[in-house]
Amino acid sequence: MQIISPATEEVIAELKETSKDELSKVMESLRKGQRPWGLKPVQERLGCIVRFGELIQENVNEFAEIMTSETGKPLQQSLNEIKGAQNRIEHLRQNAEKWLASETLVDSGSTHEKIVYEPLGVIANISAWNFPYNVGYNVFLYALMAGNSVVYKPSEFASLTGKQFEKYLWQAGIPENVFQCVVGDGSLGQQILEADLDGYFFTGSHATGLHIAKTVAHKLVPVQLELGGKDPLYVMEDVADVEQAAMNAAEGAFYNNGQSCCAVERIYVSDKIYDKFVDAFVKEVKSYKIGNPMDLGTFIGPLTRKQQIQVLREQVADARGKGATLLVGGKEMDGKGYYFEPTVLCDCTHEMEVMKAESFGPIIGIQKVASDEEALQLMADTDYGLTAAVFSNDEQRALRLLSELNVGTAYWNCCDRVSPNVPWSGRKNSGLGSTLSSQGIRAFVQPKSFHLRP
Secondary structure (H helix, E strand, O other), X not given: OEEEOOOOOOEEEEOOOOOHHHHHHHHHHHHHHHHHHHHOOHHHHHHHHHHHHHHHHHOHHHHHHHHHHHHOOXXXXXXXXXXXXXXXXXXHHHHHHHHHOOEEEEXXXXXXXXXXXXXXXXXXXXXXXXXXXXXXXXXXXXXXXXXXXXXXXXXXXXXXXXXXXXXXXXXXXXXXXXXXXXXXXHHHHHHHHHOOOOOEEEEOOHHHHHHHHHHHHHHOOOEEEXXXXXXXXXXXXXXXXXXXXXXXXXXXXXXXXXXXXXXEEEEEEEOOOHHHHHHHHHHHHHOOOEOOOOOOOOXXXXXXXXXXXXXXXXXXXXXXXXOOEEEEOOOEOOOOOOOEOOEEEXXXXXXXXXXXXXXXXXXXXXXXXXXXHHHHHHHOOXXXXXXXXXXXXOHHHHHHHHHOOOOOXXXXXXXXOOOOOOOEEOEEOOEEOEEOHHHHHHOOEEEEEEEEOO
């Protein structure tokens, strides 16, 4: 399998794809390794994961360059992700023992009752390319912590990073028959769906997530899906600082080139501050440095996938054809690499694809609203339910609106943020289940009830 640089379109590496026979051997090995691993004390498993985190941080510059080379993510953002993902390990260090411990519910009378949390077994982590450390850690580290063995299939656009995970997990003391990284495209993913596994954890598109759920439904094993979004942000007229709100909203829309499931994908602004907000937003976007992702000053690099350029091109044409005004960008850039200009469209409506369909790129539509009620109606007009944000000086007003939205995460005066302390979950077409928090630890175990008569 050739690894192609999104910045130069050159082949930067080749990896041997995992064959069907090799996958069968991997599964057999993981099945044998899981029980001994699951029987190890929690503190021993945790020690391996903590050591893995130390090894990653010791080599952070090397890993950032690898991720940037294969995904096109600007180098500073790769460094930010790798350093930031360490908070998952700290979360496990502080909480795993507590949430994996058995619980005694009744310890008096004729019958005592308790719950023991046992590993699921062998699980699949089919992961994503856009934030491989963040979304990978959310699954495979928590799964390993809970005593499972893991077959990890990175996206074909982040396979070099996936093999680094494998190398350094093994160095940290995770047995080779407890974590295996397999390499391939969607055909390998299909073979994993057909294998005898005890759980499937996927991060990616709604279409693929739906296919996974349908394919493995007959197995009656846990399926967790972290899917996409069309996340809205609403700026109320009472916001304390319009310019600052515009800067924050722009970063939420364009960080990692907009290639984030929780990126701001549509913006609604009160008509009382609309022009001021749009001017400040455009000024901020025009300040972004576009170019070589290996330069630390670059904020906008290439798209990871060439085919996404056509999606963005079509959204721009559709919006302009229906009355939107193009203020910035709107087309791919000349030269090598999968570059698309940061694009801002205003005077948008929900007749336009840019306000309805997931963009997953450096493009944003802005729409004027006359009231909270209109904003709420438009924000709720989606098949997705990942995040929603409100910028306002009035906390209660913002919370009243956010409480009406069917989303997994709500933001007040911030956006595009994930914390290990609270669940990360989607509703409707944005997914099933939760990672992170106590729920993310418990996602990888199954309860067994004991009724005991001394």
